[in-house]
Amino acid sequence: MSVTQQYLLDVHRARRLGEPAPPAPGLNDWQVVRELRDRRRFEAVLAGRPARGRLRHTLRRWLHRRPQPGH
Secondary structure (H helix, E strand, O other): OOHHHHHHHHHHHHHHHOOOOOOOOOOOHHHHHHHHHHHHHHHHHHOOOOOOOHHHHHHHHHHOOOOOOOO
16 A cells, blocks of 8 residues: 555545544655654764764765875
């Protein structure tokens, strides 16, 4: 059963029982992504790491790495 079919079944069941319909699939995806990002930033601050720009800093460090002797 697909997600859409399950959602339609849940909406039908909710209507029959007089309950509020469940949220549509994917409706809150961006909110979840934002909350995960905020949580990671919060944990970084608690651990004493920079909360922003960590990915850019890491990529810059990898791209500008000095060649090691013998490689």
